[in-house]
Amino acid sequence: MARRARSPRGSGEQLRGEIVDAAARLLEEHDNADAVSVRAVADAVGVTPPSIYLHFADKDALLDAVCGQYFDRLDDALGRAVAEHTHPLDRTLALGRAYVRFALDHRAVYRFAFCHSGGDGTPMVDEALRTAAFVRLAEAVRELVDLGWYPDPASTDDPDGYALQMALELWTVAHGAASLMIAKPDLPWGENLEVAEAVMRAGCLGRGLMSVVGDHATGDQVQRFVEGVRSNDRGRAK
Structure with missing residues (x-):
């Protein structure tokens, strides 16, 4: 050559x-x-x-740089997606869609970044927790708290831990959807991330519902709550 x-x-x-x-x-x-x-x-x-x-210095250092570049470009994609919406829930769902779409467009690097340990032995997934991409997830949590969707973490014994937990929940949904779509591409995922968006929407809506019915509500309690909401809706429709 x-x-x-x-x-x-x-x-x-x-x-x-x-x-x-x-x-x-x-x-x-x-x-x-x-x-x-x-x-x-x-x-x-x-x-x-x-x-x-x-x-x-060596191949590991080069691969570390590949992963770092991946997370930087992922953050750029997330930033563009979030900028297109004003409502916090729409922004959060856009964040999830962009995350999954970027993973699908860069499947091999995505898989590698989440199983690779850096040259110093630190898993790159741990490094991801300190990237701007994860910070955007935490910002989405704060926006949903301000909206009243999530409880105010100031009411908890560990506000910082609460915010991290909520951000991890969002990441779990997006990462799980992306990983399954990459691992099992032949499953009926629908058009234009249809299934991925459905589970992300369910995650966001479910978290909002938990703050109303209780984090540990039983099936009967949830059923009574849903039936009450539906009954009120039918009453208003008459």
């Missing part, structure tokens, strides 16, 4: 970005981290392997 021309002085950051992009493409194409060798990446970019080591 022909080598690229010598880069001009000061273009190292551009080359670093090309290296990360090439590694991500190899991961997506082969769906296997073993395909992302330093030599394979060097060949894809058109440089020699020593040029890779000028930017990354």
Whole structure:
């Protein structure tokens, strides 16, 4: 393979970005981290392997950068989705849809990012908790609290823990939908994320209902509540 021309002085950051992009493409194409060798990446970019080591200590460091880039681009996608809506519930559902859609568009990197441990042994999924993408989930929780959808965490013994729990609930729904759609693509998921949106909507609506009927309401209690709501609706309709 022909080598690229010598880069001009000061273009190292551009080359670093090309290296990360090439590694991500190899991961997506082969769906296997073993395909992302330093030599394979060097060949894809058109440089020699020593040029890779000028930017990354080893393959693990390069894969860490691939995961970091994934989370950065995911955050960009989430930001665009949230900006299109004004109501907190609509913004939360848009956040979930964008998360699932981005995962489906980058299946191999998504799977890898959530099972890979970084070069220092820290799981990249733990790193995700500190990214802007997870912060957006926490912001969605705060918006739903302000709306009155979720109880005010100030009323709990551990407000910070409560907010984290609510954000994790949203992430669980979105991550679960994305993971299943990737693992079982032949199941009837519907058009345009139909099933994924349904479960995300159910999660949001269910959390709102729990704050009314009680977090540990029995089946009978929930049934009486629902029947009461329906009875009131029929009375207003007459």
